[in-house]
Amino acid sequence: MNNLNFKHLYYFWVVAQEGSMTRAAERLDLAIQTISGQLSLLERQLGKSLFAAQGRGLALTEAGRQALGYADQIFQLGDALVEALNSSDNENTLRLRVGISDGIPKLLAYRLLSSVYKMPLDVRLICDEGEFETLLADLALHRLDVVLTDRPAPIGGNLKVFSKRLGDFATGIFGSVSLVDRTKAGFPQSLDGAPMLLPTRHNALRSRIDRWLEQNGVRPRIVGEFEDSALLNTFGREGLGLFTAPLALAEQIAEQLGAQALGAMNGVSEHIYAISNERRIRHPAVEVLCAASPQDETPAAV
Amino acid sequence: MNNLNFKHLYYFWVVAQEGSMTRAAERLDLAIQTISGQLSLLERQLGKSLFAAQGRGLALTEAGRQALGYADQIFQLGDALVEALNSSDNENTLRLRVGISDGIPKLLAYRLLSSVYKMPLDVRLICDEGEFETLLADLALHRLDVVLTDRPAPIGGNLKVFSKRLGDFATGIFGSVSLVDRTKAGFPQSLDGAPMLLPTRHNALRSRIDRWLEQNGVRPRIVGEFEDSALLNTFGREGLGLFTAPLALAEQIAEQLGAQALGAMNGVSEHIYAISNERRIRHPAVEVLCAASPQDETPAAV
DNA sequence: ACCAACACTTCGGTTTTATCGGACAAAAAC
DNA sequence: GTTTTTGTCCGATAAAACCGAAGTGTTGGT
Secondary structure, eight states, X not given: OOXXXXXXXXXXXXXXXXXXXXXXXXXXXXXXXXXXXXXXXXXHHHTSOOEEEETTEEEEXXXXXXXXXXXXXXXXXXXXXXXXXXXXXXXXXXXXXXEEETTSOHHHHHHHHGGGGGSSXXXXXXXXXXXXXXXXXXXXXXXXXXXXXXXOOOTTOSSOEEEEEEEEEEEEEEEEHHHHHHHOTTTTGXXXXXXXXXXXXXXXXXXXXXXXXXXXXXXXXXEEXXXXXXXXXXXXXXXXXXXXXXXXXXXXXXXXXXXXXXXXXXXXXXXXXXXXXXXXXXXXXXXXHHHSOOOOSSOSOO | OOOOOHHHHHHHHHHHHHSSHHHHHHHHTOOHHHHHHHHHXXXXXXXXXXXXXXXXXXXXXXXXXXXXXXXXXXXXXXXXXXXXXXXXXXXXXXXXXXXXXXTSOHHHHHHHHGGXXXXXXXXXXXXXXXXXXXXXXXXXXXXXXXXXXXXXXXXXXXXXXXXXXXXXXXEEEEEEHHHHHXXXXXXXXXXXXXXXXXXXXXXXXXXXXXXXXXXXXXXXXXXXXXXXXXXXHHHHHTTSOBEEEEGGGHHHHHHHHOEEEEEEEEEEEEEEEEEEEOSSSOOHHHHHHHXXXXXXXXXXXX
C-alpha cells in the first residue's frame, strides 16, 4: 500500500522550488497556514523532516533533497500524462505495444500479428525486440501490452502474467539454392557434415533440433549460432549454411531470402506464446490475438 | 499548473489492475460508490473517458491504456521515494551530486570540490561527467545539485539556473620532459612547428588559446583535439604533444603526468563556473562551494 | 422469457480533510 | 528596541471524500 499523500508532496515540491512557504502559498493561491499544516502532516507520515528551520527561512534536509528528486520526476510524469491525453493524434487509433523475443522468426511474428489488422479499427503497432527477461519486465510496467516468445512465462514468478500458446509450427531445414542442390539426395543423411546455422541455446527450439539431429544420426558442421533470427536469416541467405525455419513460411522464405526447403524435421515444432498481463481488462487487440485459436499450421508430427 | 488529482489517479490505477471496481473497492477498503464517483471526477477533469462499459464489466479505452502506463511509473516512484527515505544509510551523510563538464581539467575540479570536505559533516560526493547540455538538463531535473563548467549558463534559457564564477586560472603550456627540453629555449617562438594537443572548439578556452597563438605569431603543429581533458592529458603524458593546463596545477601535473611547465600564456585563463538551481533553498555544500570567493589563483593578465 | 446475480451509477446525507482567520513565536533588519 | 518577515498553533468553516439506499443495464440459468 502506497501511504504517500501526493497532494502534500505537491505542496512540498512547490515550497522547495519557490524557496519559502510564503511564496509557495502565493503561487498556489493558498494561505500559508495551509501549506505549513499540510507539510507537517507529510513529514509525520514519512517519519522524516524534510525542511529544517534556517534563520527565518527554510533549508532542505538531506531527506528533503532526496524526496525533491523523486517529486520532480513524479510531477513531470503527471504533466506528461495530461499532455499525452490531450494530444489529438490518439483519437481513433488503437495502439498495440508488442515485444518480440529475439529468437522467434520475424516473419512468423508478422503473420501472427496480421490478425489484429482485421479489427474494425485503426491499429498502430509499436514493436520492440529484445531479450525475454527484459520484455517481461516491460510487460509488468505496462510499457508493453503483449510479448511474443518461444516459451511460456515462468510459473510462480513474482510477475503476474498470462501465457497463451498461439500455435505450433512444424520446422524444416532451408538453404540457399546451391546448398540445397548439394544435399537434396538422401535427406536427412545428406546433412552429415553439411554447414549449418543454428539458434543459440537460449532458444527453446534449439534443444529439440539437437535431439532430432541425434535421433537421425546426422552431425552437421555448425558454422554459426545466432541469438537473433533475423541475423541468422541474413547469413543463411548468403549461403553460409543451412538453417531451420517454420515450414509454413516456405513461400515467404523463398521470396525474401531466396532459400528453399530441403526437408521437414518430423517432430520438431516451434511453439509460439503470447504473454500478457493477467488482469481482467486486457487489450482488445491482445484478445483478438489470443482468440486466433491454437491451430497447428501443420500437425506437429507426421 | 498540474491539474491532475493523484488520489483519483491512484483509484484508477487499482481498478485497472484489479479489473473491476468491485475488487478495487475491496482492496482499498472503500465502498464501490466512492470508486465510481471519484473515477468519473477524474474522467471529467481529464476530458477523456478512461473506461468503457463492456458487458457487465469494464474495458480500458486507448486513453485509459496510455494513462495506465504513466500511473505505473508514478506510483512506482512514490514507493521508491518512501523506501529511499526509510533506508537508514542516509542518516548523517550529505550527498552532493556534481556534474563535471567534459572539458574542464579534472584536477581543477578536484581542487575546487575539496572545500566541501572541510564541512563539519560527512559528505558523499556523487560525480557525473558529460556534455554541458546534458548536465544542465540533469540539473533542472534535480538529478544534480551543481555543475562545474567552463562557461556560464546561457542567459534567458528556459531553465532557471544560477551561475557563479569560481575562479580564473592562468593557463600555461606543459609537456613531457623530452618535449619541453627541445622547446625551452626562445619560448614562445620555439612553439612554432612543435606538436600540440588542444581542446576542441566546444571548450571555451580554445578560442582564447587560438588568439594567443596568433598574437604571438606561432603556429604549432596540432596533432590532436580532445573533448575530454583527461584523455588529452593521457596523450600528453605519452609525449605526443604539448598541452595547456592551469599553472596552479603545475605541481600535481608534474607528479601525476610527469610533465613540466614550459611557459605561461599571458592573458589566457580558464574560467570555472558553478551552475546551480536558482531556488532560495540551495544545497549547503553548494553554498560552501560558491562561497569560496572568486579568488584569482593567479591574476588573469600579467 | 423470466428472474436472480452481478457490476456499475445516481442521489441524498454524513464524515473526514483541507483551508483560512486570528493570535503567537523566532529571527533578521533597522 | 521596534518593526518586518517567516513560519507555527488553534479553532471555526468550507470542501472533498465517503457511504447507504435505490436504480439501470447485462449475463446466465431454468
